[in-house]
Amino acid sequence: MSKYLEFSGISKAFPGVQALDNISFRAESGRVLALLGENGAGKSTLLKILSGDISPDSGSIIINGKTQVFTSPHQAIQAGVSVIYQERQIVPALSVIENIFCGDLPKTRFGMIDKRTLRRKTEEILKVFGLPIDPDEPVGRLPVAYQQMVEVMKAYRRNSDIICFDEPTAPLTDSEINVLFDIINQLKKEGKIIIYVSHRLAEIFKVTDDIVVLKDGKLVKTFKTSETNQQELIRAMVGRDVGDTYKNLKRNDKIGDVLLEVKDLCTDVLDHVSFTLRRGEVLGLAGLVGAGRTEVARAIFGADRITSGEIIFDGKKVHFKEPKDAIKAGIALCPEDRKDQGLVLFRSIRENTTMPILKKISKWIFINRQEERKVTEEAVTKFTIRTPSINKLVRELSGGNQQKVILGRWTNSLIQTKLLILDEPTKGIDVGTKAEIYQMVCDFARAGLSVIFISSELPEVINVADRIIVMHNGKITGSVLREDATEENVLSLAMLE
Amino acid sequence: MVGRRIRHILKSKEMILVLISIVIIIIFRLVNPNFLSVGSLSGIMQAMSLTGIIAVGIGTLLIGGSIDLSASSVCLFGGVLCALLIRANVPWGLAMVITLIAGFVIGVINAFLITKVKMMPFIATIAVSNVLSGINLAVTNAQNVPIPVESFWWGGKLVFGIFPVPFIIMTLLMIVYAFILNKTQFGRNVYLVGGNMTAARLAGVNPKKIHTILYINSSVLAAFAGIVLASRMQSAAPQSQSDSQLNALTAAILGGIAFTGGAGGMAGCFIGVMLFSFFNSGLNSLALDAYWSLIASGCLLIIALTVDYFNELSREKNLKVKKPASAAKKEGA
Numbered sequence: 001m002s003k004y005l006e007f008s009g010i011s012k013a014f015p016g017v018q019a020l021d022n023i024s025f026r027a028e029s030g031r032v033l034a035l036l037g038e039n040g041a042g043k044s045t046l047l048k049i050l051s052g053d054i055s056p057d058s059g060s061i062i063i064n065g066k067t068q069v070f071t072s073p074h075q076a077i078q079a080g081v082s083v084i085y086q087e088r089q090i091v092p093a094l095s096v097i098e099n100i101f102c103g104d105l106p107k108t109r110f111g112m113i114d115k116r117t118l119r120r121k122t123e124e125i126l127k128v129f130g131l132p133i134d135p136d137e138p139v140g141r142l143p144v145a146y147q148q149m150v151e152v153m154k155a156y157r158r159n160s161d162i163i164c165f166d167e168p169t170a171p172l173t174d175s176e177i178n179v180l181f182d183i184i185n186q187l188k189k190e191g192k193i194i195i196y197v198s199h200r201l202a203e204i205f206k207v208t209d210d211i212v213v214l215k216d217g218k219l220v221k222t223f224k225t226s227e228t229n230q231q232e233l234i235r236a237m238v239g240r241d242v243g244d245t246y247k248n249l250k251r252n253d254k255i256g257d258v259l260l261e262v263k264d265l266c267t268d269v270l271d272h273v274s275f276t277l278r279r280g281e282v283l284g285l286a287g288l289v290g291a292g293r294t295e296v297a298r299a300i301f302g303a304d305r306i307t308s309g310e311i312i313f314d315g316k317k318v319h320f321k322e323p324k325d326a327i328k329a330g331i332a333l334c335p336e337d338r339k340d341q342g343l344v345l346f347r348s349i350r351e352n353t354t355m356p357i358l359k360k361i362s363k364w365i366f367i368n369r370q371e372e373r374k375v376t377e378e379a380v381t382k383f384t385i386r387t388p389s390i391n392k393l394v395r396e397l398s399g400g401n402q403q404k405v406i407l408g409r410w411t412n413s414l415i416q417t418k419l420l421i422l423d424e425p426t427k428g429i430d431v432g433t434k435a436e437i438y439q440m441v442c443d444f445a446r447a448g449l450s451v452i453f454i455s456s457e458l459p460e461v462i463n464v465a466d467r468i469i470v471m472h473n474g475k476i477t478g479s480v481l482r483e484d485a486t487e488e489n490v491l492s493l494a495m496l497e
Numbered sequence: 498m499v500g501r502r503i504r505h506i507l508k509s510k511e512m513i514l515v516l517i518s519i520v521i522i523i524i525f526r527l528v529n530p531n532f533l534s535v536g537s538l539s540g541i542m543q544a545m546s547l548t549g550i551i552a553v554g555i556g557t558l559l560i561g562g563s564i565d566l567s568a569s570s571v572c573l574f575g576g577v578l579c580a581l582l583i584r585a586n587v588p589w590g591l592a593m594v595i596t597l598i599a600g601f602v603i604g605v606i607n608a609f610l611i612t613k614v615k616m617m618p619f620i621a622t623i624a625v626s627n628v629l630s631g632i633n634l635a636v637t638n639a640q641n642v643p644i645p646v647e648s649f650w651w652g653g654k655l656v657f658g659i660f661p662v663p664f665i666i667m668t669l670l671m672i673v674y675a676f677i678l679n680k681t682q683f684g685r686n687v688y689l690v691g692g693n694m695t696a697a698r699l700a701g702v703n704p705k706k707i708h709t710i711l712y713i714n715s716s717v718l719a720a721f722a723g724i725v726l727a728s729r730m731q732s733a734a735p736q737s738q739s740d741s742q743l744n745a746l747t748a749a750i751l752g753g754i755a756f757t758g759g760a761g762g763m764a765g766c767f768i769g770v771m772l773f774s775f776f777n778s779g780l781n782s783l784a785l786d787a788y789w790s791l792i793a794s795g796c797l798l799i800i801a802l803t804v805d806y807f808n809e810l811s812r813e814k815n816l817k818v819k820k821p822a823s824a825a826k827k828e829g830a
Contacts, residue, residue: 358686362682
């Protein structure tokens with residue numbers, strides 16, 4: 001009997017979102033199944049359910065005919081499920097051997113770690129994978145791709161039948177990706193069930209056999225990889241023609257003089273970054289994860305230490321020591337991670353909106369509640385934040401509405417924002433709200449604000465921004481105007497070696 | 498509208514605590530009819546005010562997302578310093594001011610170690626605490642320091658024949674701090690920094706400044722508590738049998754101040770202190786061994802936090818039930 005993994009009617013809701021809605025499909029052994037979908041489609045949630053990280057509200061997981069209920073990651077591992085996450089689960093200071101056998105070290109008769117068996121087994125695994133890795137090397141010192149391989153080896157060592165990859169290629173270079181694909185093909189030959197989560201279409205055609213497309217928590221369609229093409233998949237993922245969203249944007253056509261000039265900016269991560277930004281311009285920052293886009297934003301905003309270089313803002317040479325100073329000068333940042341860096345989740349919409357303008361709505365040391373309510377209500381109306389009350393905790397809002405609270409914080413009548421930096425503003429937000437946010441970005445520009453728009457989603461950054469700067473490894477590798485930008489030319493700049 | 502408001506109050510953490518307090522009082526009263534006689538009430542209020550004053554400082558610091566484990570030592574140190582100064586013929590008013598300044602300096606040291614040297618708050622304040630305890634014992638030879646100046650004994654006096662002066666002080670402090678936390682910019686910033694330090698910093702709040710003020714505040718209040726204690730006892734003890742900061746922490750957490758920061762308030766803190774003290778004195782009135790009271794107060798904390806957890810859980814469930822409705826609305830629109 002061939003092995004299989006079946007999801008049967010899985011549903012899961014989080015405050016404000018139906019993350020998964022009655023998902024059912026089947027993955028067969030010896031085949032690679034792709035989970036495809038935009039950010040927020042529910043791929044990660046599904047993986048988390050499979051790995052026992054969270055439990056579904058309803059539905060079940062069936063492995064080889066047996067219904068499984070995982071209440072902890074440990075149980076999932078016992079049942080033969082290994083998930084290799086984007087954020088690697090390795091212990092950097094420990095050796096390759098120790099990481100591979102982490103949690104299951106063989107013992108000698110005396111209860112000591114059996115180093116000899118350990119080494120022999122590790123070398124066997126390394127041979128299977130055919131990788132030139134020193135088993136005693138601390139994993140933290142290996143290249144990223146090999147760190148990931150160590151995780152795959154860990155899954156292999158556990159004899160897992162089901163191996164899942166969550167966006168495995170995001171941090172990898174081209175040659176490293178090929179190493180990964182060889183390994184995946186080998187695991188496939190051994191009859192493993194492989195689930196491959198990615199939104200990079202080219203890869204999916206290279207390595208997978210079946211494709212399941214998710215959108216807004218629903219299963220749209222399943223495909224055989226050999227019987228479909230990119231257009232069909234994109235249509236399934238997006239559910240409508242994306243081109244129109246961008247074509248219909250009302251953009252700013254009056255770009256003014258230079259507002260920001262960055263010259264040879266260096267930090268721990270950045271390497272001589274220089275660019276200019278005009279009033280009313282939307283500047284896109286593209287690049288792979290870790291290219292240094294966020295660090296540019298943080299350096300300008302005074303959140304990270306600058307080692308050398310200069311920033312001229314609004315005609316003055318500036319050096320912000322703290323975000324507070326940058327805010328005073330008229331710079332605003334919507335950080336990458338809404339929940340960890342953008343919002344105080346357990347406080348109200350009101351309190352989250354007025355954070356930078358407390359002084360302006362206070363008399364002496366006392367906050368004027370009426371004033372505060374007025375500003376917040378203005379933001380709620382302006383950005384159509386769906387909430388019954390401005391006193392609702394931000395935690396209880398959906399991702400899109402949370403993002404709007406941050407936008408409301410920086411663009412109300414009491415704050416003089418001249419430069420708005422948006423770092424991944426549409427991450428984890430549903431497609432409809434994304435389109436709203438694109439139009440807001442253009443509206444900000446029309447109102448004379450300069451916007452730096454950072455995004456990992458290429459189509460969005462090349463279609464919303466007026467000009468796109470591409471980064472790689474802390475350096476700027478190119479600058480393209482929207483008219484000339486294609487996914488191909490931006491991506492090739494982003495992956496420049 | 499009014500109905501909703503009342504329901505909101507009834508469902509609040511503070512209300513649950515009040516109910517727990519009432520149940521506890523009734524039980525003790527049934528077991529021991531002398532419990533809560535007018536005479537014993539003053540005693541309970543007297544005992545709770547030390548815990549209460551320290552809890553004001555530790556509580557605000559907890560809301561700001563940090564912790565101070567030096568408060569007990571600062572309290573005892575404050576008492577000893579004040580007593581020694583008075584014995585050296587310093588007028589007691591001036592002695593109090595000097596003691597408060599000493600508390601201020603200790604707060605600055607704590608804040609410096611934590612915000613500048615980036616030590617863990619636990620470690621830094623424990624280290625400072627050890628140094629102070631050592632100094633206390635060395636200076637006094639581990640002997641009590643009597644204070645022979647009668648005018649300084651205001652801590653033992655009663656107002657209206659029932660309210661001890663320290664209790665009045667504690668209540669006033671709590672009212673003032675409730676006001677600061679709820680109405681002022683500084684108070685708001687305490688909640689924001691405690692709720693999410695990174696987000697607060699990126700929105701223009703300076704967390705280091707807030708924490709510095711909170712550490713100084715905590716130490717000054719602890720030193721003040723030491724003065725009040727010395728004034729009431731007419732002497733200063735270099736070491737104490739009961740750990741006042743642990744009591745204050747327990748009371749603050751009982752009162753709904755989150756250990757993780759960003760939530761809670763002075764009203765809850767006040768009720769927490771009351772609950773804790775009534776409970777303890779109730780146990781004492783039963784004339785049980787001291788061990789039992791320790792066990793019982795531990796259990797009290799566990800019960801209060803468990804109730805709180807399930808209360809939070811039911812709120813979360815309500816959140817989920819509402820969701821499909823809002824999703825349907827979105828599709829309709």
